[in-house]
Amino acid sequence: MSLEIYLDLFSQPCRSVYIFAKKNDIQFDYKKISLFEGYQYSEEYGKINLLRKAPAIKDGDFYLAESVTSCSVAIMLYLTEKFHTPDHWYPADLQKRARVNEYLSWQHSTIRPHGSKMMWFKLLIPKAFGTEIPKEKMDNAVEDLNSSLNLFEEKFLQDRPFIVGDQISLADLVAIVEIMQPVGAGMDVFENRPKLKAWKDRVRAEIGAELFDEAHQAIFYAQEAVKTMDPEKIEHFKPKILRYFLS
Secondary structure (H helix, E strand, C coil): CCEEEEECCCCHHHHHHHHHHHHCCCCCEEEECCCCCCHHHCHHHHHHCCCCCCCEEEECCEEEECCCCCCCHHHHHHHHHHHCCCHHHCCCCHHHHHHHHHHHHHHCCCHHHHHHHHHHHHHHHHHHCCCCCCHHHHHHHHHHHHHHHHHHHHHHHCCCCCCCCCCCCHHHHHHHHHHHHHHHHCCCCCCCCHHHHHHHHHHHHHHCHHHHHHHCHHHHCHHHHHHHCCHHHHHHHHHHHHHHHHC
8 A cells, every 4th residue: 555644633624534544445555653652753653744743645646735824724635636535635726625624724823733732731741741830821722712712603614504505624624633632631612512512413424423532532531541651751841842832
């Protein structure tokens, strides 16, 4: 099998690629990696992705990598073109495609960092690194996430079943994996948001409940998994993470 995909399903972009490939019956060699154990910094992985991010793909002698902000979009667009996936994922219609692009361009500086920060602030930093988050920083982070979710509902979802209209697209897939991230930290972002919850239920149904839940196992059990993390394997991340989030 020539197509290899390197994934850690704790990562939101990795989940979107995994779901997309599985849903579209794309045959690939699943290379399971652990970002927390630092595999991305290995010499072997450096040959796959010099950017040291996941996901990444190797298709014969062609390599395509996740960057800091692409959120796996480049990889999914490549798979869309190569495997001629159904049009609704990335519509040929000019205006529908523009709507997908509009969301993908917006989310990487809003929903993505704000949802991810909840996982770090509420679970990983206090439980794995033993460092409490100052109340002001936590309050600001929650406010940022709620503001992004409000915009998502009011601007991008509105009263439509999905972001583009009546059918699921790459925009919905990228959105759901990011919005699910805080759930792993015990934060129910769907509580008191009936529109958001109804959308999530529709996306899960379209993806298929079994595939959706399989892809999110690492999130559903994150609070248990953090208890068994090997401190020695994650210690090298601590200074960088604390400097990034708390300095």
